[in-house]
Amino acid sequence: MINVGLIGYGTVGKGVYERIVQTKELEALLGDSVVIKTILVKDRQKTRANHEEVVVTTEWDEFSQVADFDVIFEAIGGIEPAFSYTSFFLEKGIPVITANKKLVAEKGHVLESLAKLNQTYYGYEAAVAGGIPIINSLKGVLASTSISRISGILNGTTNYILTEMIDYNRSFADVLLEAQQLGYAETDPTDDLDGYDAWYKIRILSRLCFGKWPKEDDLKREGISRVEDWHVELGEKFGFKLKLIGEAWNSGTEVIGGVAPAFLTSTEPLVNVRGVTNGISIEGAAIDQLLFIGPGAGKEATANSMVEDFLFYKRSKQYERATVTKAVEHNPYSHVLVCIPHAEREQALQWVKKTGRHVIDTFAHHEGEGWIISDDFQETTPFIQYPIYGDVSLRKRAKSLHSAQFGSF
Numbered sequence: 208m209i210n211v212g213l214i215g216y217g218t219v220g221k222g223v224y225e226r227i228v229q230t231k232e233l234e235a236l237l238g239d240s241v242v243i244k245t246i247l248v249k250d251r252q253k254t255r256a257n258h259e260e261v262v263v264t265t266e267w268d269e270f271s272q273v274a275d276f277d278v279i280f281e282a283i284g285g286i287e288p289a290f291s292y293t294s295f296f297l298e299k300g301i302p303v304i305t306a307n308k309k310l311v312a313e314k315g316h317v318l319e320s321l322a323k324l325n326q327t328y329y330g331y332e333a334a335v336a337g338g339i340p341i342i343n344s345l346k347g348v349l350a351s352t353s354i355s356r357i358s359g360i361l362n363g364t365t366n367y368i369l370t371e372m373i374d375y376n377r378s379f380a381d382v383l384l385e386a387q388q389l390g391y392a393e394t395d396p397t398d399d400l401d402g403y404d405a406w407y408k409i410r411i412l413s414r415l416c417f418g419k420w421p422k423e424d425d426l427k428r429e430g431i432s433r434v435e436d437w438h439v440e441l442g443e444k445f446g447f448k449l450k451l452i453g454e455a456w457n458s459g460t461e462v463i464g465g466v467a468p469a470f471l472t473s474t475e476p477l478v479n480v481r482g483v484t485n486g487i488s489i490e491g492a493a494i495d496q497l498l499f500i501g502p503g504a505g506k507e508a509t510a511n512s513m514v515e516d517f518l519f520y521k522r523s524k525q526y527e528r529a530t531v532t533k534a535v536e537h538n539p540y541s542h543v544l545v546c547i548p549h550a551e552r553e554q555a556l557q558w559v560k561k562t563g564r565h566v567i568d569t570f571a572h573h574e575g576e577g578w579i580i581s582d583d584f585q586e587t588t589p590f591i592q593y594p595i596y597g598d599v600s601l602r603k604r605a606k607s608l609h610s611a612q613f614g615s616f
């Protein structure tokens with residue numbers, strides 16, 4: 208019998224419980240019965256469904272004294288007490304499977320070492336992109352494949368919000384509430400909105416692709432809070448879609464990247480990744496580009512990843528990736544869309560002249576102007592700017608108001 212300990216019984220924890228109880232194929236594949244006997248939660252006052260034969264406790268001492276756990280599924284979130292609980296079991300040589308991307312990004316280097324030292328497993332497939340099996344693809348079937356860049360839409364909540372607001376004209380507050388009710392958002396949704404969630408995920412992916420845990424400052428972070436409706440509308444005029452993009456690449460000397468809102472042109476494969484769906488692209492000399500698209504959050508998808516992660520551990524003899532990476536050959540984007548409020552237009556014109564930037568197209572909105580600028584310098588502008596990924600020459604042609612000032616487009 209495989210004795211499972213479950214820490215957390217919210218959206219993901221319940222999903223893991225149901226997935227294990229309902230999937231008889233799991234037992235067939237493992238050749239053993241799988242039983243959840245003990246669940247650790249926090250709130251004594253919460254009314255919970257009563258499952259026969261399962262002890263639900265709020266007491267760590269009671270939970271941790273169960274001597275014969277074969278695996279722990281951790282789905283509580285945050286650093287503490289999750290870090291202490293995880294360390295406790297790894298030190299005993301008991302594998303821990305987690306969905307907690309914050310803990311993995313911040314303490315993964317310690318916990319992975321602890322797992323190795325105690326000849327056990329710290330599995331975090333579910334911590335990145337919910338239901339997409341990206342982690343164990345990188346560790347398993349792509350373990351020796353050189354990767355130069357990884358990028359994608361890594362947060363289901365913000366992608367859901369952007370899709371519903373832009374495509375269905377719904378209000379931000381309404382859609383956020385719905386994302387919370389559907390179990391997509393973090394306990395504190397500013398983790399999603401300010402880009403922390405996607406930032407934890409790109410840090411984890413970067414570690415796998417490029418061989419070492421990035422330091423906090425290595426990858427930048429920006430969420431969707433400075434995005435204004437008119438920025439999105441300007442992008443749409445050119446046929447671009449706004450997405451929160453996480454990316455990391457090997458520049459030859461270092462790993463750089465981060466999380467920021469960006470526009471995708473119609474030629475970008477992830478442009479139609481909508482709603483809670485996530486999309487990940489990995490690039491490398493041998494694979495050119497591989498795409499992974501699937502549910503980025505939610506009970507069933509995330510629980511499925513956690514259970515498959517346990518199976519991956521049980522069935523794999525080797526679950527480490529080789530450090531194989533080559534530098535990217537060119538910058539991932541060559542143009543930015545700069546959004547200039549009317550009051551800053553003169554200043555923007557001076558800046559373009561002074562820096563010799565090439566404005567290739569413009570569009571006017573009643574709140575300001577959008578200028579597509581070639582970005583050979585890869586430096587930030589003094590104005591709000593969004594990278595544009597994809598082939599800008601295939602943009603929708605906006606009727607320029609300023610060709611006399613910038614030359615013909």
Ligand SMILES: NC(=O)C1=CN([C@@H]2O[C@H](COP(=O)(O)OP(=O)(O)OC[C@H]3O[C@@H](n4cnc5c(N)ncnc54)[C@H](OP(=O)(O)O)[C@@H]3O)[C@@H](O)[C@H]2O)C=CC1
Nearest residue numbers: 215216217218219248249250282283284306307504505509
């Ligand atoms: N929701 C999603 O779609 C996804 C979530 N994740 C990650 O999974 C983790 C869990 O998320 P989710 O299920 O949505 O969160 P929920 O808020 O729905 O559930 C959290 C659960 O953890 C329990 N808990 C919280 N603190 C403690 C503690 N100190 N001791 C014991 N139990 C505790 C809560 O107990 P109680 O019931 O008593 O309140 C609750 O059962 C997070 O790390 C999240 O980032 C990852 C991928 C997708």
Ligand SMILES: N[C@@H](CC=O)C(=O)O
Nearest residue numbers: 362363364391393504
């Ligand atoms: N809050 C996260 C949940 C999954 O990781 C998201 O919205 O992607």
